[in-house]
Amino acid sequence: MTIAETQSESTDETTREQVQRAIAHADLNALRLAIYQATGDADLLDVRLTRVAQRGGSVTKIDVDERDAQKVKDAALAFLLDRPAGFTPRVPTDDEARAMMENFWDHRIESDDEFVFRRDILAFDEFTRPAEWHVDEPRIPEGFRVAIIGSGFNGLILAIHLQRLGIPYTIFERRGELGGTWSINTYPDVRVDTLSFGYQLSFVKDYDWTEYFATGAQVRDYMEHVAKELGVYEHIQFHSDVKSVAYDEKSGTWTLDIELDGGREQTHASVVAAATGLFNAPAKLTIPGAETFRGDILHTTAWPEGYSLEGKRVAVIGNGSTGVQTMPRIAREAQHVYTFVRTPQWISPRENYGMPLEEETRWLLKNVPYYRNWIVYSTVAMGLSTQAIQEIDRDWVAQGGLFNERSDQFRKNLTDYIYGQLEGHPELAEQLIPDFPPMARRMIVDSGWYRALTRDNVDLVRDPIERISEKGIVTADGTEIEVDLIVSAVGFAVDKYLWPMEVHGRGGRSIEDKWNAYDGPRAYLGMLVPEFPNFLVLYGPNSQPRSGSSIQAWFEQWTRYIARLIVATIEAGKSSFEVTEEALTRYNDEIDEASKDLVWSDPTSRERNYYMRGERNLVSSPWRVEDYYRRLDTPDLTHFDLR
Template sequence: MTENGRLATGTPPQVDEAFVDRALDDADLNALRLALYQATRDESLLEVPLRTTPMYGGALDQTVVAEEAVPDLRARVKEFLLDKPSGFTEEKPDDAELRRMYEAFRNEELTEQDWAYRRDLAAFDDHPRLARWTGARPPIPEGFQVAVIGSGFGGIAVAVQLERLGIPYTVYERRPELGGTWSINAYPDVRVDTTNFLYQYFFEKNYPWTEYFARAGEVREYLQHVAKKYGVFEHISFDTDVREAVFDAGTGRWTLDVVTDGRARTLTANAVVSASGLFATPKRLDVPGIEEFRGEIVHTAECTGQERLDGRDVAIIGNGSTGVQMMSSVRERARSVGVFQRTPQWISPRERYGEPISPETRWLLDTMPYYWNWYCYSVATLRLGGQVLQEPDPEWQAAGGLVNEANDGYRESLTTYVKSKLGDRPDLWEKLIPRHAPMARRLIVDNNWYASLLADNVELVTESIERFTPTGIRTADGKERPYDLVFTATGFATQKYLWPTRYEGLDGETLEDRWNEPAGGGPRAYLSITVPRFPNLFIMYGPNSQNRSGSLIVWMETWARYTAEALVALIEGGHRYLSVREQVFEDYNRRLDEAMLSLIWYDPGSKDRNYYVNEFGRQQVNVPWRLEEYHELLAKFRPEDYDFA
């Protein structure tokens, strides 16, 4: 660590004009334009001409500085960087100024709803999305305690809110380290598939990531850094598994049955926040003969990182995010690899995936005032327009289109990409180009997957698996292939929210029973966070919470703020517990189901093999509203939606 709490990043670079030129070559010049304006207040910078560049077949539009304006802008930024005024101090813009700059960034006019959602995306506040007491902090009731279950991004986001408010809490983590999914997953080449300039807390400024898409180990280091810096780490109880939580209406407390280091004990808490995550329970492969197989079978969520690959015959079952991400790395070491694909996926390139952040870019982020803020804003807002990809256009379809103009253009762009990566192998096109529309399922990032399929030691297998044999896998065409190591990249049981903890609310009702009722359509919650008759229980990354675009971590912070505001209302009002009103819950989910019908996730070519859609035929993972609308619903805790006792 350095003196200011930042992680050390090595020897400072030798900065000369050539170094600065290289930094500018790789920079987001539009973000630099706004940063320079903010630093100098030179109004002419707001008049710099811009142009719009279509991306992904017109699915997105990128706003960039017009070519004729680039040399002058570069010269002005370079002059500022090499001769920054002495005594320069950064200042936070007020809302009017910030909104004006936002509108100048892409020459657009923001609606009130747009502005409300975007306000915090450049992260100028010390702690965006922070819950606060309505006045002076009141006395906390004696013995008041919040139990946070899980120490991934969601659990730490909640804990930071509680720490700032001074509300007592303990984070219970069943593993020996923090990190959530970034502790669980250690398969080859595991990394984020969203750039770290989105996949980060926005209260932790300009963290020195080494890559644009960090590997799992670096993400764990980041979470540990945040937990320690913000006082959370000492509140984590590791190797502690919460098996059951039962609510007592008389005391207004939850009784928790936990096992710590193999020892059972009983604890109580006034409130419980489940941050166990959506991707916590592996989905097991169910194939005849699997118990007869004499080799190794490893679910990717149970990899240790120490699996022996060299010289082995390896099967990877699954071509979702994990199977695609790991395959190139496995192929480089294994003697042979069989890639078992059930359904073709849309697998797309992503800018800077796998690239290190250069010393020049690191220096620019650290040196140019406000550049980190505007770079984050640029990345965060680029794909907002892409939400239209999920919205079928009936008029376009009536005229012969498949989804809408943008989605069809994106499909054409992705199809061209797939064919370009497969070279002279048109025989693979039919097997690898999906029939369902892009965005109907989760989009996969290409980690050299298509190129690896062309390697001599890789075989793509599209026939269905009939059974395991003692020495390999037999497919429906009768062919048996020998393997001694099988990775099952079969994903997670996403219907098992809050699993494996058993929650019992009022009158002995369990959450699992409530969510297993066919008439209910599976897991549901109000705003994805609360469930009627389960008082003082809050869910992070709950049913229908996954955002349609942008940063998941922004929503982690938003759910955490909402939860903390609920606890503020509970404590300030002197109440024992709160529970979302049944009618509020029902009305919300009725509107949610209606909104879902107008979106792409029920695409007939995809819904039967889509983890978004549960066994009851209901899309239970994604929120149907655009980000701006969902933000409006969560912007403030509404006491009138709840019964208090």
């Protein structure tokens, strides 16, 4: 009998055993706070805690000390076997939430900004990050409509905000299905590299994930579930490729030129939100001779359905997140794999990666009040401490250290991990130690990549690639490696934020021209550009949050900001908003100054680092997450020209 089959049975010994088995799989600290919140049992606040290093020592998980573990298990069992009739979960007050969070970590929350950020991770409210009207009967201008370009997470969440506000909108999606990144990327073993719990939206919590790290297919299914459940699916216009948008100063509207299946159309909108994302423009394989290759060349964003690797000799070019994720799976199916590594990356372990969620864990998530909230909090908040690893300690460096004490220890841990994974193959390990600090580039999750390198059918190639021939790849020493398939895992052109769409603002000026007048793409809060009224870029320049938080929280925060800006404009009796040049300049000056002391500006990692363009950080926000979150809370209308 499974635990699911016992849920409706009366409390008997079999049920007791099943629940006990589920409790044995629990995160005891998350379970402790969940049961305390449900029962008010103050004894659960008085337990001993222990710290457990995870992810190569970059983070510390707080768990219940084994000396008090049974006390927590007994309290949970008693509640789950004899839940009070009519029990109804409630949202705690801010004081209650703060006290529980501090007890969870045995750590004082120092600022209100940090508290708000952490409280919203818990997401006890039905809708955690809302945008709301401040008047009973808002007057939406006649014909007012928002055009959303792209049906990835940002596009869907913005649509949900607008739906709640009653603001008309349409999502234009160039593909035949929603999903954005999760529709485009279907390469072998594509999946999230953060825990599924932390990848869900705060307002659609009760999804039954089947793996700790969801596959791409399940993420896309989740997105479709969200879109249909919340009524935005019917507002998506598929097979609609927006080629250009242009602002008409006379009417104060945008004209969208859209390529459809078998035709073209124009439509108009009051506001345009480009939810095309950071990873929408695949980087091209620029190696000479690619056009002469007689085999297949596949970018990981264009993997054909049902493509067979059986019997093939495969070259995998790239060891970023995608290359590392897919190579072990390719190695299990192909005849032989050659992994080409130009620049070694820091690759860290991740507990339960690729593993199914146990039935017992899924039962806990469904049946224990507040447990899902606290397991998400445990997962996400655990990573917040990694921000300290990103910040240079100049006194430490002056004393002979490399970056800061925690960073240097993390580097040692990861180096030991590499040697451990490649035990018996020190010659491989020595070739794969990066010369830059951890987190200077995006940390990569080990999907079994190091172990795959020890397979008989896998070769590591460190020699630079000179060209591609008819038969394969020629390295700088003249060696020709014959292959049948070249996998291009070379990432994305992240500075092409709106590619290939053309955007023309006031006076017909293109946004590319505007950005070229700076030193590349610049935006206020990563979203707004002067001379482009009522136009927003989602996941735009310098908007990627620093390590240690769920990207879903940022999707929700960015889109809430946009919805609140639209609300503020309408309530002010205006129809357009345009950020001032002064506000953009001041904001970006702050970004540049704050970026100087962060790890991605380290000279050893600037080259070939997609975060950087020369000495400038192009992609990431330099603020600590609670500071960045506050900046995105409420629009400061003094930074805008409202008309």
